[in-house]
Structure formats: C-alpha cells, structure tokens
C-alpha cells in the first residue's frame with residue numbers, strides 16, 4: 031500500500047519501536063522502505079550558548095545509539111536522527127523524503143485521557159501524507 035513509511039519515535043516515551051514497525055511492515059508495499067526517526071529537541075540559543083562545545087552533536091549521536099538499541103535486531107529499517115521542534119520537524123521531514131504514510135503513537139504512555147499528544151496532533155493536522163495513529 032505504501033512505498034516509504036515514517037515512524038517517529040520519542041526516546042523518552044516507553045513505547046516499543048517494534049510495535050510500530052510490525053504495523054508498518056503490514057502496510058508497506060513489497061520493496062517499500064521504513065524509516066524510524068527521532069527528533070532531538072532544539073535548544074533555544076539562550077541555553078545552547080552555555081552548553082559545552084560539541085554537546086549538541088553528542089546528544090544527536092547518543093539518540094542514534096539509543097534508537098538503534100530500541101530497534102534491537104530489527105532488520106531492513108533505516109534510522110535517522112535530526113534536530114528541531116518535533117511536530118514541525120516530522121512534517122517537514124516527511125515532505126522532503128517523499129513519505130507516503132506516517133505511523134505515530136497518539137500520546138505518551140499513561141496519558142490515556144488525551145485524545146492526541148501535542149506532537150501527534152500537529153503531525154495529524156499538518157502532514158501532507160496519510161497518518162496512522164496508534165492508540
């Protein structure tokens with residue numbers, strides 16, 4: 031059904047990436063791609079100026095390592111880490127990478143009363159492609 035599926039993963043949530051990957055696999059065309067993406071939150075300049083040199087690059091690298099660990103032995107999935115504000119960054123990334131489906135969790139675990147978390151809501155509202163929300 032879909033040629034390039036994006037799965038945004040928040041590393042501070044306790045969702046397992048494998049659950050979303052399993053669903054993406056069932057929705058993916060033969061020969062299609064899956065990319066798992068984490069957005070490392072942008073730090074405003076009034077804070078970043080006090081960070082040690084190289085700290086932001088280290089955070090990105092640490093996120094890449096954590097994301098790969100979260101994926102465990104899952105094969106055939108591409109991994110990417112970018113910096114930005116998660117909602118807009120996910121929407122822009124999807125547009126630039128020609129993503130045709132985003133698979134995203136509705137909110138962080140334990141907040142079942144919310145219909146949609148802030149990032150998920152922004153993605154649902156602004157993405158150009160289809161969005162599959164996991165509840």
Ligand code: ADP
Nearest residue numbers: 038039040068069116135137138147148149150
């Ligand atoms: P809440 O507002 O309850 O924290 P969010 O909307 O932030 O919920 O999170 C819902 C989902 O959005 C996450 O499970 C994840 O799929 C995605 N998401 C949130 N933050 C990020 C991030 N920094 N990088 C990638 N995906 C994210």
